[in-house]
Amino acid sequence: MTLDERLHDRQFVRTFFTTPTAVEGEDDSAKMLKSAIGLQGMQAPDVWVPDNEDATAPNMRDEGAQNIIDVVAADGADFPGEIHPRVVWHRDSPGTRYQGFQHMLEIADPDNGAVEHIDGFVIPEVGGVDDWKKADEFFTIVENEHGLEEGSLAMSVIIESGSAELAMGKLRDEMGKPSNNLQRLFMLVDGEVDYTKDMRAITPTGELPSWPELRHNTSRAASAAGLIAVDGPFDDIRDVDGYRERMTDNQAKGQLGIWSLTPGQVVEANKSVLPPRDGYWLAEIDGREEELTEEDGLQVYEGDRLSLEETPDGYRLRVGSNEQTLDEEELKEELLDVLAYVPSLNDIVDSMAEFEAAKEAGKGAIAMTRAATVRIDGVEVEVSSDRMWDEATYQALQTPITLFQDVYENRPDQHEDLAELYGEDVVERATNVG
Numbered sequence: 001m002t003l004d005e006r007l008h009d010r011q012f013v014r015t016f017f018t019t020p021t022a023v024e025g026e027d028d029s030a031k032m033l034k035s036a037i038g039l040q041g042m043q044a045p046d047v048w049v050p051d052n053e054d055a056t057a058p059n060m061r062d063e064g065a066q067n068i069i070d071v072v073a074a075d076g077a078d079f080p081g082e083i084h085p086r087v088v089w090h091r092d093s094p095g096t097r098y099q100g101f102q103h104m105l106e107i108a109d110p111d112n113g114a115v116e117h118i119d120g121f122v123i124p125e126v127g128g129v130d131d132w133k134k135a136d137e138f139f140t141i142v143e144n145e146h147g148l149e150e151g152s153l154a155m156s157v158i159i160e161s162g163s164a165e166l167a168m169g170k171l172r173d174e175m176g177k178p179s180n181n182l183q184r185l186f187m188l189v190d191g192e193v194d195y196t197k198d199m200r201a202i203t204p205t206g207e208l209p210s211w212p213e214l215r216h217n218t219s220r221a222a223s224a225a226g227l228i229a230v231d232g233p234f235d236d237i238r239d240v241d242g243y244r245e246r247m248t249d250n251q252a253k254g255q256l257g258i259w260s261l262t263p264g265q266v267v268e269a270n271k272s273v274l275p276p277r278d279g280y281w282l283a284e285i286d287g288r289e290e291e292l293t294e295e296d297g298l299q300v301y302e303g304d305r306l307s308l309e310e311t312p313d314g315y316r317l318r319v320g321s322n323e324q325t326l327d328e329e330e331l332k333e334e335l336l337d338v339l340a341y342v343p344s345l346n347d348i349v350d351s352m353a354e355f356e357a358a359k360e361a362g363k364g365a366i367a368m369t370r371a372a373t374v375r376i377d378g379v380e381v382e383v384s385s386d387r388m389w390d391e392a393t394y395q396a397l398q399t400p401i402t403l404f405q406d407v408y409e410n411r412p413d414q415h416e417d418l419a420e421l422y423g424e425d426v427v428e429r430a431t432n433v434g
Contacts, residue, residue: 008228011403014270014407015258015270016046016189017047017049018055018259021033021051021064021065022056029067030070040413041417045081045260046270052103053086061103072117079117080412080414081411089135105146108153110148115146118153120153123135125158126167128166131164132167151181151184154184156187159191159214161194168188169217175225186227188227188229189230190214193232195211195232231250231259233259233260233261240264247268273403274400274421275343279346281340281342281374286305306319314327314328315327315379328381341372349401352397353429355368405430
């Protein structure tokens, strides 16, 4: 077993969507489960988590476990993503761990009809690596108790403590030992709320710290152990721009999945990590990005942080608060430092196909040119840049395509959405390239 290789059918998880298992005070306590299990297309997550822990009141959790059984047994076959219920667990509470074990035993009982549609369980509040092994042993007991194949139930954990964060660094040494079945591990999910509590962190406003180090460490551990890294919940469900910014920041770390609290967030997260339909140019100034507008084949900058004026001696360019007088070649070089192109799915497919053709012709590297005519304050400038493509570049830029192919293979309910977004021809080419 090579730990760097993914060990499960899913190579990527974009969306991790939790739902209370039992709602107190309702005629039908399972109504939210019944609503969630009916989601399809872009509204349906890659991983659905019936949440019998924090989202469900302690006095409702026994009923919640039964609701999971009833709802998943009835409608689980039609759910397009994976189903991973979250049960209770705590590194410092044997009683809580036992309760979670009992719920796992009940939910996984084949006689109850739900386990054939369940892919695994999510374990919260883990501690050191020995605590992970306790949870893994319970999975093994559940499987043996019910005659299930060992390792058939995936185990995902939520990183909500410093001890759990440190434990991630030990996974490569522990996984694969005959004394455990930690190969069943699937997702490492950040839980910044309880992590903040465990770290005794304080901010002036009471808002959660962003914890970029935790997200980086989780992504690194997932990469090293062949797992999938998922960020925690983004609580301000009305702040769509903030949610997108968080996902963009995560994706640059290799953390392509995020917790979704609403079907609206699921749609955003399902689409965010996919390449855009149309490529576009950006101006990156003082850490801020502004998208250029295409008009009659020109890329037009309409913001106020970049200005350009033609002078008798050349050009006067202002970038932020920095102003320079430049000749034409110097201007082009400065603009290339400011401008960046975001490739569409079709652009990526074209580049990969061009490199594959060059490789078949015996070339080890080729230069790819990207050119545009940019208009700033009415002044037009032609800019172009060359990027050298070799095998390493090809492999690195293959990730968006392999993600797209993973989505296409595992989410047939999204085929129509993808065809509508990109066009059937682009989708077909993207599923075959690479």
